[in-house]
Amino acid sequence: MQDVTDASFWALVQERGGADVYWTEYTRVHACSRPAREIVESILNNQTGRPVVVQMMGNDPEALVRTARSLEALPVAAIELNLGCPAPVVYRKCAGGGLLRDPERLDKILGRLRDTVSLPLSLKTRLGFDSETHFDTLLAIYARHRPDLVVVHARTVLQGYRLPVRYDLIRRAVERLPCPVLANGHIQEPAQALSILAQTGARGCMIGRAAIRNPWIFQQIRRVQAGLPVYYPTGREVLRYIEQLWTAYATPGHPERLQTQRVKLFMNFLGEGLGPQAEQFLYFIRRVQTRLEFFDVCRRFLEHDEPLHLVPTAGKAVEAAPSAPSAQRFCENVLTGSPAP
Numbered sequence: 001m002q003d004v005t006d007a008s009f010w011a012l013v014q015e016r017g018g019a020d021v022y023w024t025e026y027t028r029v030h031a032c033s034r035p036a037r038e039i040v041e042s043i044l045n046n047q048t049g050r051p052v053v054v055q056m057m058g059n060d061p062e063a064l065v066r067t068a069r070s071l072e073a074l075p076v077a078a079i080e081l082n083l084g085c086p087a088p089v090v091y092r093k094c095a096g097g098g099l100l101r102d103p104e105r106l107d108k109i110l111g112r113l114r115d116t117v118s119l120p121l122s123l124k125t126r127l128g129f130d131s132e133t134h135f136d137t138l139l140a141i142y143a144r145h146r147p148d149l150v151v152v153h154a155r156t157v158l159q160g161y162r163l164p165v166r167y168d169l170i171r172r173a174v175e176r177l178p179c180p181v182l183a184n185g186h187i188q189e190p191a192q193a194l195s196i197l198a199q200t201g202a203r204g205c206m207i208g209r210a211a212i213r214n215p216w217i218f219q220q221i222r223r224v225q226a227g228l229p230v231y232y233p234t235g236r237e238v239l240r241y242i243e244q245l246w247t248a249y250a251t252p253g254h255p256e257r258l259q260t261q262r263v264k265l266f267m268n269f270l271g272e273g274l275g276p277q278a279e280q281f282l283y284f285i286r287r288v289q290t291r292l293e294f295f296d297v298c299r300r301f302l303e304h305d306e307p308l309h310l311v312p313t314a315g316k317a318v319e320a321a322p323s324a325p326s327a328q329r330f331c332e333n334v335l336t337g338s339p340a341p
């Protein structure tokens with residue numbers, strides 16, 4: 001996720017149990033681009049011991065091939081093409097989600113990447129641009145180019161982040177693609193993750209915003225898979241996570257207002273998980289301007305030892321299914337690297 005999933009964030013997640021695999025944000029690719037410096041640094045500074053997938057976004061086949069070749073020199077487990085970014089400034093230029101309405105160009109890009117990339121090739125797709133009507137056509141194009149992994153964010157591009165998420169169509173992707181599929185979209189808690197894995201047959205799930213709100217979520221999923229009770233962090237543990245976010249993201253020397261703004265970005269996600277206090281927390285935290293004010297609000301809401309579920313109140317939980325395949329197996333089978341502990 002842009003401005004979030006860098007080496008510092010991966011380390012904070014890893015400290016709390018960790019994901020099996022980490023993703024970079026996308027690096028924008030065009031005729032004269034180079035891989036973004038911050039992304040390369042994150043890959044080189046990855047302290048998690050887990051594999052990293054690097055993501056590219058662009059629409060120029062030769063520039064994508066050139067970029068993929070230079071990314072292959074880095075310690076990454078796979079190279080991914082973004083086929084889902086919903087930002088109008090991106091899709092109007094026929095990149096990200098915009099490529100889903102240009103199947104010919106998509107076909108050409110995938111052909112060139114498949115011919116030249118020797119590391120595993122991953123695609124992160126939505127269901128279509130403005131409807132899911134052509135999802136089968138997209139799946140046929142993907143299948144023809146034999147990607148090593150496909151991540152399905154089960155919404156259309158124009159849907160943005162609105163519900164519903166069509167998990168049933170992830171199942172379709174699993175049935176039609178000759179490679180593992182990861183389920184993505186609105187996965188908020190462990191029981192729901194397992195239910196979606198069972199429902200879709202996906203090899204694993206990709207978790208975005210819920211990992212910002214609740215970096216314990218990967219550990220929680222593993223515990224539920226193992227039949228153990230879910231571990232919920234206390235208010236003080238969440239406070240500690242926020243202190244670490246401050247240390248990692250409030251650049252020393254920057255004006256305090258900007259430092260505060262940077263860390264407040266994370267609070268927009270985290271605050272939603274504070275149950276009945278979410279609204280009040282977000283009201284106050286969005287108004288703070290200084291470090292003192294920031295931590296004053298955080299302490300007011302989080303200096304306690306009660307467990308927190310860190311799920312948005314409107315979030316819809318679904319029942320757990322006992323026989324869900326392990327997300328960990330995805331990593332063992334698809335990417336290089338040893339199994340997660």
Ligand SMILES: Cc1cc2nc3c(=O)[nH]c(=O)nc-3n(C[C@H](O)[C@H](O)[C@H](O)COP(=O)(O)O)c2cc1C
Nearest residue numbers: 001002025026082124153185186187207208209210
């Ligand atoms: C702040 C933010 C930045 C994102 N940046 C990227 C990105 O760089 N590449 C990408 O494939 N998806 C990106 N996404 C989309 C997420 O990867 C994910 O597909 C989406 O949020 C749905 O999953 P979730 O409900 O688990 O968050 C971003 C999402 C957010 C909220």
